[in-house]
Amino acid sequence: MxxxxxxxxxxxxxxxxxxxxxxxxxxxxxxxxxxxxxxxxxxxxxxxxxxxxxxxxxxxxxxxxxxxxxxxxxxxxxxxxxxxxxxxxxxxxxxxxxxxxxxxxxxxxxxxHKSELSRDFSELRDLTKKMGLYKPNYWFYVFQLSHIIALEIAAYVVVALLGGTGLSWILAAFLIATSQVQGSWLNHDFGHLSVFKSTKANMLAQRLVFSGIQGASAAWWKYRHYLHHSKPNVINKDPDIKMEIFLLVGDTIPVEMAKSKKGFMPYQHQHEYFTVLFPLLLVVYYYYEVLRFVFKRREWLDLLLMSLYFMRFFYLFTPMTGILGAVTILYLGRVIQSSWFIWVSQSNHIPMAVEYDEQDKHWVPLQMHATCNLESSLFIDWFTGHLNFQIEHHLFPTMPRHNLAKIQPQVESLCEKHNIPYIKKPFWTAMFDILRSLRKSGHLWYEMYHLTDPLSE
Structure with missing residues (x-):
């Protein structure tokens, strides 16, 4: 922040x-x-x-x-x-x-006038330091980077061995998407200064991973993501819930949009098009927003690294697949990546409360009202980049993700003591909750839109 x-x-x-x-x-x-x-x-x-x-x-x-x-x-x-x-x-x-x-x-x-919750949370933060939970395991991050690079190499090898066939394009796209998603989790670690002691070292590593390996702007990510962590699910302050071009979330935004007669999507069907149409549109909008940010903020280093990524990608794949095959692998990979990333990241936030800012709201309930956890396993931890421990991550955003589980029992005890709901869901329950929440918000918009007569107000 x-x-x-x-x-x-x-x-x-x-x-x-x-x-x-x-x-x-x-x-x-x-x-x-x-x-x-x-x-x-x-x-x-x-x-x-x-x-x-x-x-x-x-x-x-x-x-x-x-x-x-x-x-x-x-x-x-x-x-x-x-x-x-x-x-x-x-x-x-x-x-x-x-x-x-x-x-x-x-x-x-x-x-x-400090509350008991403030004192207890200060003690919990001190405990995280005494437990050494801000010390990274560098072998963990060596593995993360290594398997990201290995997956991208594997995509190239698959096309080289199978030739420029449709099957090889699909397999390569899945491998590229997996590499990109895992790269997103690693970028997330560097962006939160969780790996190195030096801020500069973290920022440089983030640029190399996010801009150089993923072809996106690290500066754009930092701008959006820090705002999100500052006030998660807070209307007009969290950019991640400002999705009116595609979706309406929570209870308040749909009602306000309906009353103002704004929006052009059939939001009553948003829980249906979220699974198919949303990832397709999001990839296009993603490129537009990133490039707009880079040129507006003059982030020329990001632009250079992004350009080198695309030059490398087409240099490697075009001779084997032609330009059509290379574009297909790139775009299909992005769509798979978008679907994977959106389902994981939004499972912690979309079903939760979306509210206006409250001046006196303490950090713990501010974060807890907007976040929930998913149950843990080795596969789920890898699949979600440890964002299944979203609660602990939001409370202690600079903590290396492999340590988040170690403070979970103490966080649960703190929440129980102060009657703050600590929500942890099975993986598939969390996925279906996204659709249930979107359906509810869409129907709120639809009912209010058709009940509200703008001439009567």
């Missing part, structure tokens, strides 16, 4: 002047005491405050330079960002030195 690069960002002259002025102002006001009522009024685009461990920070200027993007840090304007800050920063001391210039005071009686 507020991930700081290993070196301080280069500053323009205007930024230096802004920082100088802010240091001067902060030096005069760091002893100021504010009430929560006052903090919550500072939520405007050019006037944003947030709170971390009782300290009040004016992030109006910093949000423009924030490495994770302006939107993600602005999600917590006027709110307590302590747990979110702790979740996304492994080295809080390192990051804190950059925060000093933005500190303007403290919240009155902050620690006196």
């Amino acid at each position: 507020w991930t700081i690069r290993d070196s301080h960002p280069n500053n323009t002259m205007s930024t230096n002047l802004d920082d100088t002025a802010l240091r001067h102002r902060s030096s005069e006001s760091t002893s100021a005491i504010f009430t929560w009522e006052e903090v919550r009024t500072h939520v405007l685009p050019d006037d944003k405050w947030l709170v971390i461990d009782g300290d009040v920070y004016d992030i109006s200027l910093w949000s423009r330079r924030h490495p994770g993007g302006k939107a993600i840090i602005s999600h917590y304007a006027g709110q307590d960002a302590s747990d979110a800050f702790g979740a996304f920063h492994r080295d809080r001391q390192y990051v804190s030195k950059y925060l000093k210039m933005y500190r303007i005071g403290r919240v009155k009686g902050y620690h006196d």
Whole structure:
């Protein structure tokens, strides 16, 4: 979320002047005491405050330079960002030195009003560190990368041995898709800074995997995914639920869309076209959104690595299959990958609550209302990239995925103590729950759409 690069960002002259002025102002006001009522009024685009461990920070200027993007840090304007800050920063001391210039005071009686849940979760986070759960098993990641590369090589070998036949194209597409999905899980690890101690090393590895091996933009992924983790299933803040072009989720969005008479899809059938049409359309939209992001943000390194991926792909396959065969393998592989990824990732989120933001909602219920787990086995862990431990991942996003199961019993105990539902489902139940949830949301839209007369409102 507020991930700081290993070196301080280069500053323009205007930024230096802004920082100088802010240091001067902060030096005069760091002893100021504010009430929560006052903090919550500072939520405007050019006037944003947030709170971390009782300290009040004016992030109006910093949000423009924030490495994770302006939107993600602005999600917590006027709110307590302590747990979110702790979740996304492994080295809080390192990051804190950059925060000093933005500190303007403290919240009155902050620690006196901390809830029992806050104290218990802080103790649980300390326990994860004592258990060494942030230490990665490098052999685990060596295997992940090795089998991703091996699967892609296998796709090439299959076509070379079987020739340019339809069967070889299909087999190659399945192997490419499997490699791509497993690459997505590895990209996810690097993107969450779960593998290396150095932020730069994680970011470089992520670019090589996601842009170089998968042909997508690592910067685009970070922008979307960090926003998702910051406020999962929160309307207008989580981009993963903003799917009105294809789907409506939850109870609130379908009703609002119906009342406004917006949308052009037959949403009452979305649970039917989700299985076939959605992956086909999503691949096309995916390329459009990634390329639009790359050119808009001028992510030229991502563009170079993506271009090299496609050049390599067509250089290897076109001589054996022709351009039609190469395109078929690429697109069919993407459709299979899209279906696999969507079913896994959305099984944890689509059936869960979709709500507007609540300022006082603690980090634990914020994450729990939007996530659930799937039952574990060696195959399911591999198939889902350990996203079957979605609850633990959302609570501790920088924890290496192979350690998530080790903290699961303690998380369940915390939830039981504070009457927070901890939902864990069998794999196939979770898959069918996606369809049940989409059917419910689609019918909500349909009923409201045909009951609402826009002229009467």
